[in-house]
Amino acid sequence: MTKSLLTLAILSSTAFADDPAPKIDISKLPQQTQMVDEVVVPVPSEIFTVLDKLGKPNWTAVLRAPKGTLKSFGTEPQIALRLGTVIAEGFVAVEAEDATAVKDIGKSVLSLATALSVDKEVKRRANAIIGAADAKDWKLVRKELDGALREVKDAMKSLNSEQLSHLVSLGGWLRGTEALCDVVNKNYSKDGADLLRQQMLLSYFDGKLKVMSKDKALKHVLIPKIQAGLTGIQPLIGLSPDADISAKSVKEIGDITAGLVKAIQTK
Amino acid sequence: MKRFIFQLLTILTLSLTNVCATVDDALSYALEGATPYVKEGFTVREDWWGGDLAVKTQKAVVHQLFKNNQYWFWIGTESPTSKVTVHVYDSDGNLCEVEAFSKGRIAGARVIPKKTGTYYIIVEIEKSDRERTHWAMAYGFR
Numbered sequence: 001m002t003k004s005l006l007t008l009a010i011l012s013s014t015a016f017a018d019d020p021a022p023k024i025d026i027s028k029l030p031q032q033t034q035m036v037d038e039v040v041v042p043v044p045s046e047i048f049t050v051l052d053k054l055g056k057p058n059w060t061a062v063l064r065a066p067k068g069t070l071k072s073f074g075t076e077p078q079i080a081l082r083l084g085t086v087i088a089e090g091f092v093a094v095e096a097e098d099a100t101a102v103k104d105i106g107k108s109v110l111s112l113a114t115a116l117s118v119d120k121e122v123k124r125r126a127n128a129i130i131g132a133a134d135a136k137d138w139k140l141v142r143k144e145l146d147g148a149l150r151e152v153k154d155a156m157k158s159l160n161s162e163q164l165s166h167l168v169s170l171g172g173w174l175r176g177t178e179a180l181c182d183v184v185n186k187n188y189s190k191d192g193a194d195l196l197r198q199q200m201l202l203s204y205f206d207g208k209l210k211v212m213s214k215d216k217a218l219k220h221v222l223i224p225k226i227q228a229g230l231t232g233i234q235p236l237i238g239l240s241p242d243a244d245i246s247a248k249s250v251k252e253i254g255d256i257t258a259g260l261v262k263a264i265q266t267k
Numbered sequence: 268m269k270r271f272i273f274q275l276l277t278i279l280t281l282s283l284t285n286v287c288a289t290v291d292d293a294l295s296y297a298l299e300g301a302t303p304y305v306k307e308g309f310t311v312r313e314d315w316w317g318g319d320l321a322v323k324t325q326k327a328v329v330h331q332l333f334k335n336n337q338y339w340f341w342i343g344t345e346s347p348t349s350k351v352t353v354h355v356y357d358s359d360g361n362l363c364e365v366e367a368f369s370k371g372r373i374a375g376a377r378v379i380p381k382k383t384g385t386y387y388i389i390v391e392i393e394k395s396d397r398e399r400t401h402w403a404m405a406y407g408f409r
């Protein structure tokens with residue numbers, strides 16, 4: 001099974017026989033804490049699909065295009081985090097419709113994947129990203145970037161590097177969140193800021209980092225640094241389900257994630 | 268001894284093949300459920316979730332959904348005589364799908380989230396001729 005899921009024993013066994021129950025008691029779900037481990041992490045395309053509907057931000061100003069093909073440095077945890085940030089940058093490059101940047105990002109994804117021994121699985125995707133960028137087929141580039149992210153993670157799991165695969169997701173989430181904050185900061189709207197309401201994902205990543213911090217093979221100065229960053233973000237997006245996320249909070253989240261992304265991308 | 272090991276390996280291989288085949292079957296039916304909606308512009312994520320369930324038991328998939336998107340969740344099962352359902356609840360436990368269907372081994376539910384946050388996708392095998400029925404879930408968004 002790709003993902004193990006939580007059994008919902010608390011629900012009435014006939015709850016959905018004909019009509020579904022109009023309300024269930026989420027607080028009484030058994031082993032609720034375990035559900036945090038099983039949250040579905042959305043693909044970046046889902047967030048960018050919303051952003052498409054909220055206007056036309058200046059993505060060129062948000063884009064940090066790599067200069068040529070990036071080379072790997074550091075140990076595996078840092079490379080995995082960096083690979084995640086690069087894939088996320090690919091989505092920004094698509095929004096900016098910058099074919100050169102997308103192609104450099106495609107090559108950089110392959111370069112970093114090689115350092116993690118998952119290049120074989122990613123090569124086809126990287127080539128597809130480059131080909132679609134040449135054709136300026138932005139929708140296809142997005143699809144291939146989503147696919148690259150999945151294949152990197154699947155390949156890592158098959159190499160028994162599941163923890164590293166979580167770091168790829170986390171790197172992508174950090175850069176994606178930084179870019180999102182940047183866009184919302186430039187033209188604040190409640191709907192835009194609402195995209196940051198991702199408490200369950202924060203808890204999910206925090207849980208993964210806690211496990212990793214006990215693993216000597218994954219020991220890296222970035223792990224506690226990112227844990228501290230996530231702890232700082234939590235109150236800014238989790239005050240109340242109905243409370244708006246203020247412009248000040250968006251800026252603070254942006255500052256925290258920018259600092260972490262910079263640390264990931266620095267030798 | 269060699270013969271025993273060979274037999275054991277054969278049984279293990281056949282069992283694994285069977286498990287993969289059944290989940291693959293379930294996924295192919297989930298994707299069959301998705302087909303009409305792809306034509307309506309839904310992007311189907313290249314990933315899936317699944318497992319096996321006894322009759323009248325449920326699984327919950329916890330999902331982060333975003334306001335301003337809409338989502339379809341599709342479930343398929345391995346068994347042609349089974350009946351599966353899927354429903355979506357928000358973080359307050361309120362049923363929040365705008366439509367749902369259950370056609371034997373294929374079911375679906377569509378959600379237009381009123382707010383960004385955590386949602387619970389509840390899958391149930393209502394009936395089946397098997398003790399445990401393999402199921403798979405795919406989803407799409409636009």
